[in-house]
Structures are given as C-alpha cells and as structure tokens.
Amino acid sequence: MALGPVRYLLFAVTVSAFCAIPIPEQIGSKLNYGSSSSSSSSYSQSDAAAAYSSNKVIPAADRMNATFVTLARNSDLWEMVKSIRTVEDRFNRNYHYDWVFLNDKPFDDEFIKITSALVSGETHYGVIPKEHWSYPEWIDQEKAKKVRQEMGEKKIIYGDSESYRHMCRYESGFFFRHPLMLNYEYYWRVEPSIELYCDVPLDPFRFMKENNKKYSFTLSLYEYYDTIPTLWDTTQKFVGEHPEHLSSDNSMGFLSDDGGKTYNKCHFWSNFEVGSLEWLRSKAYIDYFETLDHAGGFFYERWGDAPVHSIAAGLLLDKDQIHFFDEIGYYHVPFTHCPTEEKKRLDLRCSCNPSENFDWKGYSCTSRYFQINNLDKPKGYEAQT
Ligand SMILES: Nc1nc2c(ncn2[C@@H]2O[C@H](COP(=O)(O)OP(=O)(O)OP(=O)(O)O)[C@@H](O)[C@H]2O)c(=O)[nH]1
Numbered sequence: 465m466a467l468g469p470v471r472y473l474l475f476a477v478t479v480s481a482f483c484a485i486p487i488p489e490q491i492g493s494k495l496n497y498g499s500s501s502s503s504s505s506s507y508s509q510s511d512a513a514a515a516y517s518s519n520k521v522i523p524a525a526d527r528m529n530a531t532f533v534t535l536a537r538n539s540d541l542w543e544m545v546k547s548i549r550t551v552e553d554r555f556n557r558n559y560h561y562d563w564v565f566l567n568d569k570p571f572d573d574e575f576i577k578i579t580s581a582l583v584s585g586e587t588h589y590g591v592i593p594k595e596h597w598s599y600p601e602w603i604d605q606e607k608a609k610k611v612r613q614e615m616g617e618k619k620i621i622y623g624d625s626e627s628y629r630h631m632c633r634y635e636s637g638f639f640f641r642h643p644l645m646l647n648y649e650y651y652w653r654v655e656p657s658i659e660l661y662c663d664v665p666l667d668p669f670r671f672m673k674e675n676n677k678k679y680s681f682t683l684s685l686y687e688y689y690d691t692i693p694t695l696w697d698t699t700q701k702f703v704g705e706h707p708e709h710l711s712s713d714n715s716m717g718f719l720s721d722d723g724g725k726t727y728n729k730c731h732f733w734s735n736f737e738v739g740s741l742e743w744l745r746s747k748a749y750i751d752y753f754e755t756l757d758h759a760g761g762f763f764y765e766r767w768g769d770a771p772v773h774s775i776a777a778g779l780l781l782d783k784d785q786i787h788f789f790d791e792i793g794y795y796h797v798p799f800t801h802c803p804t805e806e807k808k809r810l811d812l813r814c815s816c817n818p819s820e821n822f823d824w825k826g827y828s829c830t831s832r833y834f835q836i837n838n839l840d841k842p843k844g845y846e847a848q849t
C-alpha cells in the first residue's frame with residue numbers, strides 16, 4: 465500500500481512524457497444536482513438537499529433498493545472505519561442505506577462489532593465462495609506462478625501478488641453475484657482509507673435510477689500498460705464474437721484514439737463506483753467477463769477490475785449511461801477529485817484543496833469523457849491543469 469503513491473507518480477511522469485492528450489475546448493459545467501427526469505414518488509433530490517441540512521432521515525420508503533459494498537480483510541478494519549465515518553458523515557446518516565462486507569475469509573467478531581456500530585443502516589457480512597476466489601480449472605498454475613515471479617522482478621506493482629489477482633478477478637466478475645448482493649439493484653463501492661470531501665447533496669442511487677445511468681465515476685486515469693498487454697486483443701475477440709452486445713452509441717472515443725484499433729489505457733478508477741448491479745448481472749457483461757476469464761489474463765498478466773469495468777461500460781453501455789459525479793469530492797491515495805467550481809465547493813462544505821483536483825491534469829482521462837459527451841468543462845478548470 466505504501467507504494468501506491470509512488471506507483472502513480474512514476475506512472476504519471478511516464479504518461480505525461482509519452483502521451484499526447486488532447487485537451488478539449490474551454491466550456492462550463494452542465495452538471496446539476498437535481499434529477500432531469502420525473503419520479504413516480506413525491507420525493508425529490510431537492511428534498512434530499514433539504515433533509516441533509518436539517519439532519520432529517522429519509523423515510524425507508526423513499527430509499528432506493530441499494531447498498532454500499534466493501535471487499536475487505538479483517539486487517540483492513542481500522543482503515544475501513546475511516547471510510548465508513550466519512551461516508552456516514554457526508555451522506556448516509558440521512559439515508560441509512562445497508563452495507564455489505566465481503567471477504568475471502570470469515571470476518572472476525574471485532575470487525576463485525578465495530579463496523580456494525582458505525583454504519584447507520586443494516587450491515588451484512590459474507591464469505592466469498594471458494595470457486596470465486598481460486599483458479600479456474602483451465603488456468604495453468606505453473607505458468608501463472610512464473611509470471612508472478614517475472615513481474616515481481618520487473619517491480620510491477622502487485623506484479624508478484626497472487627491475492628491481488630484473485631481480488632481483481634473477484635471485483636471484475638463476482639461481487640455482484642454474491643448471494644448477499646442479489647436482492648439489490650444499485651451499489652456504491654467503498655474501499656478502506658478513502659475520504660469524501662463534500663456533503664453529498666443528492667441520493668446518488670436515486671440519481672442513477674431516475675436518469676437511467678448504469679455506471680459512474682469521480683476519477684479517471686491511464687492504466688499501467690505492463691499489467692494489461694493483451695486485454696484489448698481479448699476485448700476485440702469478444703466484440704467479434706458478440707457484436708450484438710456493443711452499444712451503437714458507445715464511448716469508444718474514451719477508450720481508443722484510433723477508432724478501436726488500440727486501447728489508450730483510459731479507465732474509470734473503480735475504487736469508487738456507484739453502479740447498476742442489474743447491468744453487471746446482464747448477459748452482455750457476463751459474456752464479456754467470461755471471455756476475459758477464459759483468456760486467463762487475470763493470472764497470466766495482472767488485469768485490474770478498473771480497466772475491465774471501464775471497457776465494459778465504454779463499449780456495452782450508451783454514452784449517456786455513464787455518469788461523472790462531480791459533486792462527490794473524493795480521495796483514494798494518491799488522487800483527489802475536488803469540484804472545480806468554488807460555488808459548488810462552498811455550497812457543499814467541501815474540505816478539499818482545489819489545487820489538488822486531478823480532473824484536468826495531463827494524466828487524467830476526464831477531459832476525454834467531457835469531450836466525447838460534449839460536456840462543458842466547469843468554470844475555472846484552466847487554473848487546475
Ligand atoms: N478479503 C480480501 N480483500 C482484499 C484482498 N486484497 C485486497 N482486498 C480489498 O480489495 C480492495 C482493493 O484492494 P487495495 O489493496 O485497496 O487495492 P488498490 O486500491 O489497487 O491498491 P492501493 O493503491 O494499495 O489501495 C480493498 O477494498 C481491499 O480491502 C484480499 O486478499 N482479501
């Protein structure tokens with residue numbers, strides 16, 4: 465973990481040295497806090513904002529069918545406590561959404577005692593079935609071991625780690641199928657040691673549902689190439705075999721600079737996600753995951769769940785089903801998303817330093833997202849490039 469910032473900084477230097485990143489024209493934000501479509505309920509996002517400032521708890525009937533979800537080890541407890549506290553303070557104290565914790569080993573009593581005391585909603589603790597956290601029978605484990613040694617010698621971050629690979633495969637293909645997740649429609653992924661910097665002035669789950677969004681992000685960046693050399697070839701194979709799954713209004717322009725021939729390595733940073741579980745459980749997504757899983761790259765390379773989710777969202781969903789949550793100020797070491805506009809930061813009582821906002825820096829991909837969606841960049845973004 466301590467290597468995290470170093471990894472990204474080294475990577476950032478590489479990217480800024482070798483990649484020409486087109487920066488779109490200056491434009492102002494189109495994002496707003498409210499929902500653009502009508503709701504069958506009398507409850508609205510402005511009620512959410514009012515409730516936040518008055519400390520009112522949203523009635524259960526006005527909650528969405530949604531949960532927070534965290535994959536963690538028992539040893540992550542105290543870093544997880546920080547994440548829960550920030551999520552509760554900035555959002556969930558008014559909502560009391562549930563929280564599902566998943567682990568490849570049983571959670572211990574202390575983990576359960578502390579986390580259940582801090583979460584305002586119900587907590588659920590699940591053990592991951594063995595077959596979702598082990599080698600599929602078609603994987604050559606000797607070959608996988610050799611790769612880990614080689615990647616370790618090359619000092620590729622987590623290159624020598626077996627558990628990190630199981631984790632990435634699990635987050636790519638299984639967490640949304642865990643029995644505890646099956647009854648929910650939306651999830652918000654939370655990792656240990658994160659920070660929410662601003663009051664969350666809307667219910668992100670409701671926003672997703674009312675606006676037909678399926679996937680969302682706060683930060684985006686370039687992937688480390690050595691971890692995914694054949695991910696794009698495998699994706700192309702999938703597209704060839706399943707052209708029916710490709711959206712005709714996809715985000716190829718976010719993922720590729722040459723119309724799909726090569727992957728530009730842009731991905732949404734998946735340690736934060738609010739998304740549709742039903743989309744992840746769809747035939748389109750499962751077919752994609754199965755193609756990747758059979759190709760073996762989770763073990764023979766070190767494919768991360770971030771590029772996997774991002775490529776799937778970018779190709780299988782319509783462009784406007786992917787949402788950028790500008791109002792959710794967020795930190796996961798070493799990157800910050802801090803809303804660009806001062807008025808927004810003041811209204812939402814943000815505690816982030818705007819000069820640390822990563823959005824418009826050269827190694828963020830968020831400009832590309834704005835470009836392909838014809839979105840106006842927020843006022844003041846030039847000062848943060
Ligand atoms: N149960 C379990 N959870 C894990 C394991 N490895 C990682 N996780 C969890 O999976 C998520 C991602 O792991 P991280 O170690 O944060 O990976 P990362 O975000 O790429 O790396 P960092 O930059 O070091 O945070 C976190 O929620 C971890 O708590 C594991 O072996 N078992």
Ligand SMILES: [Mg+2]
Pocket residue numbers: 655656735796
């Ligand atoms: Mg992490």
